């Protein structure tokens with residue numbers, strides 16, 4: 001059984017029920033909410049503040065900020081660009097709100113600087129495979145989320161291939177986990193994520209989704225991010241990612257039912273309502 005809480009610096013993340021991680025994209029080109037925090041070509045702190053305030057009021061337990069777009073085909077950002085996007089917003093959140101902040105990054109220097117500025121969690125879609133990342137994460141002492149991705153964002157959706165997607169992704173995460181432990185990261189600080197949409201066909205994503213319980217069986221908290229992703233668009237035939245709300249909320253509940261500990265979502269209010277109703281019914285069943 002996984003622990004029911006996760007120590008994140010001076011705060012504790014309650015995992016006795018699914019935690020909601022609200023997404024704040026600091027990129028001008030994210031696939032579903034790209035550029036909403038920009039005023040012209042400049043990231044607007046006042047716009048960010050409004051969005052973050054709403055996410056927290058809506059019930060997010062964690063705010064996930066990221067300065068690199070990892071959507072299929074996205075161009076790479078420089079370290080400086082990433083730092084310029086992430087650090088001011090991180091400082092803003094830490095100084096104004098009593099929340100957990102996760103930093104979505106693969107870049108060692110961003111991990112270090114974000115740790116110095118008060119981040120609570122490192123969320124890496126490359127599972128600390130970039131140079132210096134594992135050392136930076138280990139030195140931070142923060143919990144880390146290790147996500148599976150086949151290839152790189154630029155190429156990951158070109159005919160992804162697996163022998164057995166569940167076995168392969170589980171093996172990858174087990175191997176990254178071991179590398180983390182060897183680098184000095186405590187096992188109880190490791191979160192695992194199958195990486196929905198990262199180098200996976202619809203069939204791969206659905207097979208993995210149905211196997212969430214196998215990831216949960218590892219004993220680590222499992223993070224699931226399917227919000228507004230193409231897999232939902234493909235199931236429903238909806239091109240426009242901003243119109244994938246119902247599918248996203250439904251999948252969040254299904255993920256929670258399969259044991260996911262953290263749900264990474266765009267639509268915090270709607271997801272929280274759905275999870276609250278589901279939780280109420282579980283408690284009723286147990287009466």
Ligand code: 7PJ
Pocket residue numbers: 023070071104123124125145147193195196223224225226227229264
């Ligand atoms: C994920 C992520 C995910 C984790 C993104 C998007 C693409 N981090 N960062 N898991 N996805 N841990 O939001 O659609 O699934 S960026």
